[in-house]
Amino acid sequence: MGAQGTDPEAGADAARAGLVREIAVTGVFDDDPAWRDVFEQVPRHVFVPYYYLPAPTGYRRLWCEDPDPRQRERWLRGAYADEPLATRVRDGELVSSSSQPSLMARMLVELDVTEGNRVLEIGAGTGYNAALLARRVGDENVTTIDLDPEITESARRHLAAAGFRPAVVTGDGAVGCPEHAPYDRIIATCALRSVPSAWPAQCRPGARILAPLATGLILLTVRRPGHAEGRFLHTPAYFVPLRGTAQGEEPVQHIGGLPRRVIADDLFRFLLSLTAGRLDPHEALALWEREGRPERERFGITVSGEHEWAWLDDPEGPYAWSLRPDRM
Secondary structure, eight states: OOOSSSOHHHHHHHHHHHHHHHHHHTTTTTTOTHHHHHHHHSOGGGGOSEEEEEETTEEEEEETTOSSHHHHHHHHHHHTSSSOEEEEEETTEEEEEEOOHHHHHHHHHHHTOOTTOOEEEEOOTTSHHHHHHHHHHOGGGEEEEESOHHHHHHHHHHHHHTTOOOEEEESOGGGOOGGGOOEEEEEESSBBSSOOTHHHHTEEEEEEEEEEETTEEEEEEEEETTEEEEEEOSOOOOOOBOOSTTTOOOOOOOOTTSOHHHHTOHHHHHHHHHTTTTSOHHHHHHHHHHTTSOOGGGEEEEEETTEEEEEESOTTSSOEEESSTTOO
């Protein structure tokens, strides 16, 4: 790996240590310090041998083997910045990325894994998140799945280069991966419109499912096979959407006529996304203001077989919206 100086790996080690210290300052490792050790041990730069930066004409690539040592140094510095990195661009559109490390750490801590847990990751990305999980619970307990064979091939290659051998599967993550079930934990690293019913069906009772949905992170507990329920975390989250046959197209919200200050409010846009196709934006605004502009953690989701609904405060309360068409 090219970088400025005579010992590029020492440069990577120093950069990684700096990133871990930066994440630790936020307190994210306080509830589970073992994750700090994991982040110190897994080299992110191996998983992002190149990535893309926004440019006036689209994207420009930084590469570990750039002949210019200054560009290699810039690549390494970016690989260990606490920022998301665009790792795959197709026809000018972002299709895969490496998530912001501090957000990854927060999600992994919230997942609450323990030794021997069997984990399914939806969205292989670069393989970095699967490597972090494999370091914590063992290669044999981690499965990562992605629809795009180019993504799974590169993830498998990165994982092998870093010394990891979890199961990397090419397939539709929206239908899970039944051949490696049952799971104790499922984590998605791509944005959902709803939680696929296959996921809780492939989990053991007591399992946790953590996924980005409606610009937030939903944390579900599987109560029994096929039934899961939980609330959103306080943390906002923005991910590349899940691509797969079970997800369909994202509903479009028309928000004309709403006050500009409201349209720009992150919490209101969360509610708009959560109620897309179910509540008119003006109805959503009336609800939001009537209920005191609720934070994300007042909202939750229940998955029960083929039915799924989002709710405010109470799963059986007056405010509930189906997340699947023509149901509920």
